[in-house]
Amino acid sequence: MVRRNLKKISKNEKLKKFISKYKVPKEYLSTNRRTVSRAVFIGIFIAFIPMPMQMALVIAMMPFLKFNVPIALAMVWLSNPFTMPLMYYMEYITGSYFLGIEILDAEMTIKWFTDNLDDIFVSLYIGTIFYSVVVASLGYWLVNYFWKSSVHRDKKLHRHHRKK
DSSP: OHHHHHHHHHTOHHHHHHHHHHTOOGGGSOOSHHHHHHHHHHHHHHHTSOOSOHHHHHHHHTTTOOOOHHHHHHHHTTSOTTTHHHHHHHHHHHHHHHHTOOOOOOOSSHHHHHHSHHHHHHHHHHHHHHHHHHHHHHHHHHHHHHHHHHHHHHHHHHHHHHHO
16 A cells, blocks of 8 residues: 555656756655665664754765665654654663663753763663664564565455456
8 A cells, every 4th residue: 555655656747847857866766665665774773863963864875875765754753852752761771771781760851861971871872773773674674574465465456357
C-alpha cells in the first residue's frame, strides 16, 4: 500500500514540474525499495543522535549516498521536542547499564542537563550508538520485508486475475 502510494506521488505532474524547475536530481526523490530503505535507516540513525541540526546532517550525506531525502528528513523528526527527553533518557540509562555506571537522578530540565553533561556524556553516547544501530537496522529490515511482501502479494493477485 505504501509502495503504491509512493509510486503515485512520484508520477504527480506538480512534483515533476518542481523537480525540473529547481533541477533536483531524481535519485534523491526515487521511490524504489533500496532508496526508501536507506532513507529510513539514515533518518532513524540520525534521529537517535543527540545533536542540533539533525536535518542538516541528512542533507550533508546526500553527495555520498543515494537515498530518498524527503523520507530521511521525515524519519529524523521521530526525535521531536516531545520525544527527545524520553529517547535521550533511555539512551543514558542503557549506556550507563553497558558501562556499569550508577544512574544519576535525572530531572527533565535544561539546567540539570547542562550541570551534569560531563557525568552523562559518555553513557549517553554509548546508548546512542546502541539504539541508533539497532532501531535503524530494524527499520531498514522492516521496510525491505514489507516492500518485498507487497510485491509478492501484488504478483500473486495479478497471476490470480490472469487465470480467470
